Amino acid sequence: MKVLKFGGTSVGSPERIKNLAELVQADESRIIVLSAMAGTTNALVEITDLLYKENNDLANEKISELETQYRKRIEELYTTEEYKSKGNELINSHFNYIRNFVYRSFTTLQEKAILAQGELISTAMFHYYLSEIGVNSTFLPALNFMRIDKDGEPDYFYIKENLERILSEESEHKLFITQGFICRNVYGEVDNLKRGGSDYTASLIGSVLQSEEVQIWTDIDGFHNNDPRYVENTSALKQLSFDEAAELAYFGAKIMHPSSIVPCKLNHVPVRLKNTLSPLDEGTLISDDSIGKGIKAIAAKDGITALKIKSGRMLLAYGFLRKVFEVFEIYKTPIDMITTSEVAVSLTIDDDSNLKEIESELVKYGNVEIDKDQSIICIVGDFISESAGSAKLVLEALEHIPLRMISYGGSLHNISVLVSKEDKVAALQALSNHLF
Ligand code: ASP
Numbered sequence: 001m002k003v004l005k006f007g008g009t010s011v012g013s014p015e016r017i018k019n020l021a022e023l024v025q026a027d028e029s030r031i032i033v034l035s036a037m038a039g040t041t042n043a044l045v046e047i048t049d050l051l052y053k054e055n056n057d058l059a060n061e062k063i064s065e066l067e068t069q070y071r072k073r074i075e076e077l078y079t080t081e082e083y084k085s086k087g088n089e090l091i092n093s094h095f096n097y098i099r100n101f102v103y104r105s106f107t108t109l110q111e112k113a114i115l116a117q118g119e120l121i122s123t124a125m126f127h128y129y130l131s132e133i134g135v136n137s138t139f140l141p142a143l144n145f146m147r148i149d150k151d152g153e154p155d156y157f158y159i160k161e162n163l164e165r166i167l168s169e170e171s172e173h174k175l176f177i178t179q180g181f182i183c184r185n186v187y188g189e190v191d192n193l194k195r196g197g198s199d200y201t202a203s204l205i206g207s208v209l210q211s212e213e214v215q216i217w218t219d220i221d222g223f224h225n226n227d228p229r230y231v232e233n234t235s236a237l238k239q240l241s242f243d244e245a246a247e248l249a250y251f252g253a254k255i256m257h258p259s260s261i262v263p264c265k266l267n268h269v270p271v272r273l274k275n276t277l278s279p280l281d282e283g284t285l286i287s288d289d290s291i292g293k294g295i296k297a298i299a300a301k302d303g304i305t306a307l308k309i310k311s312g313r314m315l316l317a318y319g320f321l322r323k324v325f326e327v328f329e330i331y332k333t334p335i336d337m338i339t340t341s342e343v344a345v346s347l348t349i350d351d352d353s354n355l356k357e358i359e360s361e362l363v364k365y366g367n368v369e370i371d372k373d374q375s376i377i378c379i380v381g382d383f384i385s386e387s388a389g390s391a392k393l394v395l396e397a398l399e400h401i402p403l404r405m406i407s408y409g410g411s412l413h414n415i416s417v418l419v420s421k422e423d424k425v426a427a428l429q430a431l432s433n434h435l436f
Helices: 014-024 040-051 056-077 081-097 109-113 116-133 155-171 198-208 240-250 260-265 320-330 355-362 391-399 420-434
Strands: 002-006 032-036 138-140 176-180 180-185 191-192 211-216 237-243 271-275 284-287 296-308 335-340 345-347 367-382 405-408 414-420
Touching: 002 198, 014 116, 014 284, 032 116, 040 056, 040 109, 040 116, 056 081, 056 116, 056 284, 081 116, 109 116, 109 191, 116 138, 155 176, 155 198, 176 198, 176 355, 198 211, 237 240, 237 414, 240 260, 240 284, 240 296, 240 367, 260 271, 296 355, 296 391, 296 414, 296 420, 320 335, 320 345, 335 405, 355 367, 367 391, 391 414, 391 420, 414 420
Parallel strands: 002 032, 002 211, 032 176, 138 176, 211 271, 237 284
Antiparallel strands: 180 191, 271 284, 296 345, 296 367, 335 345, 367 414, 405 414
């Protein structure tokens, strides 16, 4: 069994849905995981924001706008009257459901239920389309098996047990269509795996089924060795280890959701990044194996805030760092990078929603300096058995760029530097010229 995930742009128009129908057909067994059509989840988020603010009239207008787009898509996608009418009934039922929430009091529960409509519609539309062109497929409602526990973490046991049971009841079928992103929570209510979570769905399914391969299909031919938006002549990497891919995904390479590496890594299920626009290309294979030594790729992550806590009390003291870290724990704010000297500690955060509160706690321990608009540049590779000194190469490449922090040795796969956002592009280009 292979699991193939296609994102919003791959189902983003009737044209793309028709192409997708070609791509998914094969002799092997496959579970196809789909996102909502591109733009839909954002539109639904906008609608739920308006409902929270009780701006019901505008919410109604936005619902109608989205519905009109879907009516047009239904007209273009299906050729027969039978399927046009099925498609329109589908749109009626989902949009009537969404309209139910207008002019009522609105909660998170209802927000999640509305956000789920995007994936529910795209998968049903695709399933109908396959059926219209005579391709057999089985609809696999994710809400019947995908579940998170009380901490919001995937409930592996529940997912495995239920998915295996459902699949065993459908053992004569080969092509399954399911929704990415959506799930139920521990109370059985509709929930989701957070924005961009469809990759995570695919990885969870692949992992619990010990699938042969999980494929994440996008419009780019795999992980590139640098950010193609800022650097010319980047090239796709053929192979990466799970650890290397996790660093790249976390530190900015937009191609796959960072959490989606974990389930496959746990169960040693290879992940392949494939390009919908050139399906025959091999893409990037992510597995337990690492090939090649030294520096392989560079990624950058913006919107980083750096905090420096300086205190004489840190000198020769113990327990100081614990107190500092506890503040971040209280405000559920993950720390990305950290560097220390004898009298100060610098660290970075990506989520600054509790920055004011964090700062007011930290001043109890020392002088706090905050720099916003920083970028982490992450240089990834296999530094385990190298002798050439990748750190030296990185510093040489960046000799003209002011570096706010440098982190090396945390893992054997990552050298990170923190630069001001204005210097990011120059730094990426300098690294590219010097290293590749
Ligand atoms: N539709 C969801 C989102 O836009 C999930 C996904 O596409 O991965 O975040």
